[in-house]
Amino acid sequence: MKSVKNAIRTVAATGTAIALMTGLQVFAATDSDWSQVINAGSQSVDIVDDTGAAVANPAVTFGALTYDFDTQDGTGTFGISTEKVRVYNPTSTATWTVNIAGSATTAVWTDGGSNTYDFNDVNGYTDGADTDSVGGQLTIDPSGGSISGVSGCATTNISAGTSDAFEEGTVDSIDLLAAASGAPTFCRWDYTGASLSQGIPAAQVAASYAINMVVSIQ
Ligand SMILES: [Ca+2]
Numbered sequence: 001m002k003s004v005k006n007a008i009r010t011v012a013a014t015g016t017a018i019a020l021m022t023g024l025q026v027f028a029a030t031d032s033d034w035s036q037v038i039n040a041g042s043q044s045v046d047i048v049d050d051t052g053a054a055v056a057n058p059a060v061t062f063g064a065l066t067y068d069f070d071t072q073d074g075t076g077t078f079g080i081s082t083e084k085v086r087v088y089n090p091t092s093t094a095t096w097t098v099n100i101a102g103s104a105t106t107a108v109w110t111d112g113g114s115n116t117y118d119f120n121d122v123n124g125y126t127d128g129a130d131t132d133s134v135g136g137q138l139t140i141d142p143s144g145g146s147i148s149g150v151s152g153c154a155t156t157n158i159s160a161g162t163s164d165a166f167e168e169g170t171v172d173s174i175d176l177l178a179a180a181s182g183a184p185t186f187c188r189w190d191y192t193g194a195s196l197s198q199g200i201p202a203a204q205v206a207a208s209y210a211i212n213m214v215v216s217i218q
């Protein structure tokens with residue numbers, strides 16, 4: 001009789017245990033579903049150094065010239081190993097264009113005083129029908145530059161622009177490089193080597209001149 005009681009107790013205890021386990025599985029979830037969304041970023045352009053760090057104050061120094069009673073041309077290069085144009089495309093859109101423009105269409109090279117010359121005169125070395133009264137014209141030829149993918153990104157369907165000269169109100173920006181349909185997405189590229197040629201008016205006063213140019217992506 002005693003052993004039968006024990007058997008019943010054992011069955012009862014097992015039954016209780018089963019009921020408890022069933023209750024745990026249904027009501028006390030110990031696993032949780034975590035989620036993380038990664039949104040696409042925005043296409044952008046920056047000037048970076050050879051380590052990929054942003055350059056605080058990018059600059060181009062044209063080769064020094066000597067005063068000339070005639071017209072002459074200053075030359076320089078936009079995009080060098082320590083100041084690369086870096087294009088960021090953290091999106092699924094393949095196409096973009098990076099161009100360069102004056103800080104204003106009415107900008108001129110200036111020595112900070114009264115001496116200036118133009119960067120976008122359709123007449124070239126002499127003044128034409130634009131807002132200022134000085135000649136001068138800047139030509140940019142990106143075609144000989146080099147494009148390299150960052151972190152193994154391919155350069156498929158990415159190409160440098162062609163030579164063009166600024167003309168106030170007509171050519172206010174010049175394309176440096178562009179990605180056509182089929183270019184890689186979620187990638188970065190570096191560009192260097194755009195040739196610059198600035199036509200300077202005859203008898204331009206000897207001084208140190210500056211102008212500010214801006215790169216942007218569309
Ligand atoms: Ca002008």
Ligand SMILES: [Ca+2]
Pocket residue numbers: 118120121126127128130131132133134135136
């Ligand atoms: Ca002008």
Ligand SMILES: [Ca+2]
Pocket residue numbers: 127128129130131132133134
């Ligand atoms: Ca003018």
